[in-house]
Amino acid sequence: MKVTYKGDYALKTILDLSLHYDSDIVTSNDIAKRIDAPIKFLEQVLSELKKGGFVLSKRGKVGGYILAKNPAKITVGQVIRFIDGPVEPIACINKGYTNCSDASKCVLKKVWEQVGMAVSAIIDKVNFEDLANEVRKSKQEPVYSI
Amino acid sequence: MKVTYKGDYALKTILDLSLHYDSDIVTSNDIAKRIDAPIKFLEQVLSELKKGGFVLSKRGKVGGYILAKNPAKITVGQVIRFIDGPVEPIACINKGYTNCSDASKCVLKKVWEQVGMAVSAIIDKVNFEDLANEVRKSKQEPVYSI
DNA sequence: TACTATTCCTATCGATTCGGTATGAATTAT
DNA sequence: ATAATTCATACCGAATCGATAGGAATAGTA
Numbered sequence: 194m195k196v197t198y199k200g201d202y203a204l205k206t207i208l209d210l211s212l213h214y215d216s217d218i219v220t221s222n223d224i225a226k227r228i229d230a231p232i233k234f235l236e237q238v239l240s241e242l243k244k245g246g247f248v249l250s251k252r253g254k255v256g257g258y259i260l261a262k263n264p265a266k267i268t269v270g271q272v273i274r275f276i277d278g279p280v281e282p283i284a285c286i287n288k289g290y291t292n293c294s295d296a297s298k299c300v301l302k303k304v305w306e307q308v309g310m311a312v313s314a315i316i317d318k319v320n321f322e323d324l325a326n327e328v329r330k331s332k333q334e335p336v337y338s339i
Numbered sequence: 340m341k342v343t344y345k346g347d348y349a350l351k352t353i354l355d356l357s358l359h360y361d362s363d364i365v366t367s368n369d370i371a372k373r374i375d376a377p378i379k380f381l382e383q384v385l386s387e388l389k390k391g392g393f394v395l396s397k398r399g400k401v402g403g404y405i406l407a408k409n410p411a412k413i414t415v416g417q418v419i420r421f422i423d424g425p426v427e428p429i430a431c432i433n434k435g436y437t438n439c440s441d442a443s444k445c446v447l448k449k450v451w452e453q454v455g456m457a458v459s460a461i462i463d464k465v466n467f468e469d470l471a472n473e474v475r476k477s478k479q480e481p482v483y484s485i
Numbered sequence: 486t487a488c489t490a491t492t493c494c495t496a497t498c499g500a501t502t503c504g505g506t507a508t509g510a511a512t513t514a515t
Numbered sequence: 516a517t518a519a520t521t522c523a524t525a526c527c528g529a530a531t532c533g534a535t536a537g538g539a540a541t542a543g544t545a
Contacts, residue, residue: 194340196428196451198504204447220520234505240522253513256520269450280428282342282458300473301350304415304465305342311457312428319450327446344533366491380534386493399542402491 194312200277202230202238207247207272211264211325218257238276245275265322273316280316281309340458346423348376348384353393353418357410357471364403384422391421411468419462426462427455 205228213219221239225232239258242248249261260267274280282305351374359365367385371378385404388394393413394404406413420426428451 194428194454197502201447208447222520231505233507236521237505243522250521251513252511252521254517254519255514256512258521269447282340299477300470301347301354301415304461307461308340308458311461312454315450315453315457324446324450331445343531368491377534379536382492382494383534389493396492397542398492398540400488400490401543402541404492 194280270316340426416462
């Protein structure tokens with residue numbers, strides 16, 4: 194599994210839009226500033242997120258983006274898989290590991306399958322309503338660092 | 340986390356050497372044939388595995404490789420981390436995620452930390468004695484496919 | 486000693502990906 | 516008209532990946 198900057202920006206974008214769900218429309222510029230991403234790069238991410246059915250957009254002046262569905266119905270797994278591809282950790286799992294004629298391949302394949310399942314168990318459970326609530330909560334009770 | 344071909348070859352190499360532990364010395368050529376890797380590429384992998392303290396080598400005619408330690412003391416995690424680097428799934432975790440001044444970063448970081456721990460829990464538990472035994476067992480009781 | 490099989494060392498290479506930049510067209514509120 | 520926005524597309528430098536290439540060093544053997 195790999196999580197690229199693009200994937201990271203995508204997650205932060207969805208989280209940002211989740212925090213503004215049911216309120217105003219948000220411009221790519223605003224998002225870019227808040228999540229600290231290059232705006233032109235973020236535009237590409239937003240374009241993909243739109244194709245993926247995660248966000249809706251409105252063009253022209255006072256245009257911007259909103260979530261296409263309730264944050265509770267969007268998981269980290271959905272977003273990251275769409276942007277960065279499958280979460281299986283091994284590149285060659287679809288090639289060299291297809292048939293288990295060789296037992297040596299089999300036992301290693303089993304390990305990676307376990308890893309993949311463990312990863313999925315986490316990222317498919319975390320949704321953006323929960324994440325947004327966590328953010329709101331932690332901003333209410335800030336951590337005082339020295 | 341990423342597992343490259345190099346990492347995959349490394350794991351298969353250690354597994355192959357585990358299956359020959361306490362018997363003869365094994366040449367890179369033999370390993371290459373058995374795990375189906377380009378020999379010159381495998382040589383580089385073996386060189387790294389030697390630097391990592393996983394294997395010992397003997398040069399010259401009748402040279403080859405043996406495991407540097409008992410297979411039971413080598414885990415998948417040790418090998419893959421040494422060859423392919425840290426298993427944390429997110430590239431920027433060491434950069435943008437260092438200080439948790441921004442709560443939005445925090446909550447996502449927490450997710451990736453959980454994923455990292457789940458991955459580690461698996462790969463740090465699987466050792467090559469167990470894997471070798473699994474291979475021996477499955478070769479004794481072959482699966483009859485149609 | 487000459488030969489041979491092996492490990493070891495280092496350079497190179499093509500393809501792909503990554504993260505980003507650049508340019509500008511299309512759309513829409515005012 | 517103007518300005519602010521989304522949308523589309525092309526490009527780019529750096530790094531990584533998965534090798535390939537050539538040969539030096541070492542050691543057993545006839």
